[in-house]
Amino acid sequence: MPETDVGSAALPVLYSFRRCPYAMRARFALLASGTRCELREVVLRNKPAALIEASPKATVPVLVLPGGQVIDQSLDIMQWALARHDPQAWLQPPKETPETMLALVAQCDGAFKQQLDRYKYPNRFEGVDALQQRAEGALFLQALDQRLVQGSHLFGDRPTLADMAIAPFVRQFAQVDADWFAAQPWPALVNWLATLTASETWREATQKYPPWAPGAARQIFP
Ligand SMILES: N[C@@H](CCC(=O)N[C@@H](CS)C(=O)NCC(=O)O)C(=O)O
The missing domain is CATH 3.40.30.10 (Glutaredoxin)
Structure with missing residues (x-):
């Protein structure tokens, strides 16, 4: 409480x-x-x-x-x-650098967030095709998955700022059509999201x- x-x-x-x-x-x-x-x-x-x-x-x-x-x-x-x-x-990733971590967060907050909003609320934007936006957002998610097949988290084997900054947006994307998200060939991404959302934090x-x-x-x- x-x-x-x-x-x-x-x-x-x-x-x-x-x-x-x-x-x-x-x-x-x-x-x-x-x-x-x-x-x-x-x-x-x-x-x-x-x-x-x-x-x-x-x-x-x-x-x-x-x-x-x-x-x-x-x-x-x-x-x-x-x-x-x-x-x-969280500020010291076990792999790569704090700068690459912030660069990944910037991608999330930039193009991916725009795609998420247009996929989730296509009627709020003129001339937007939700599935096209989903396909474009999925490219970012595939890139995350490629990282996650190499380690349990985005920058190695434990959570960092990048995981915690990005996961809430991936969760929103997943929730738009949970069946579609779960059916994609990105089990490492699905597992990462499930682990974080089940965490005590x-x-x-x-x-x-x-x-x-x-x-x-x-x-x-x-
Ligand atoms: N760049 C800001 C974005 C924050 C943001 O857009 N928050 C949304 C809610 S998720 C908001 O407050 N929107 C204002 C509104 O809906 O009136 C940040 O990183 O804090």
Whole structure:
């Protein structure tokens, strides 16, 4: 159960949305680094004024530090948290380099995320063929699978920032048509996703929180 704490200690405030893949990756890193925050669950169609004030672009996640500094990109939140404390060495891949890891995350956040959105919500875009988008997104997934046949995780034999940053997006892609995803010739990818989504980190970081409103009791995460 989420811990409810009405104490006065100054904690970072995390504006979050449980199902948002960007907010998920931020929560994974906050959890892995043991960074306690006050979690404010946001309803995207009714964003709190305090979120918009902290970050006018008003996407989640947003982390507001006790000194007032605002970190409003999910990858920056991951890197900030892990720079503080990284007991599982997510920033130090056993294979390749931190730079190649970030380059793979950039591919996910770039073309793959666009393909995911167009595959999942073709009606929101003009002239989009969902299956064409799926085929293009599958090229990125095949590249992930090629890595995963060489090691249990994307950069070797243990999770790194790249696994935890990318997996929430692969999960969304998989969920659009779970039967199709499971039938593709990428068992290593299927196994990787199943392992991560069954992990304690995933379970703890995807617990439900009630929507936040000013004056609500503090929800402490993790
Ligand atoms: N580049 C941002 C993207 C965050 C993002 O787009 N989050 C979505 C939710 S998954 C959002 O807040 N969208 C705003 C909205 O739906 O109004 C990051 O990495 O944090």
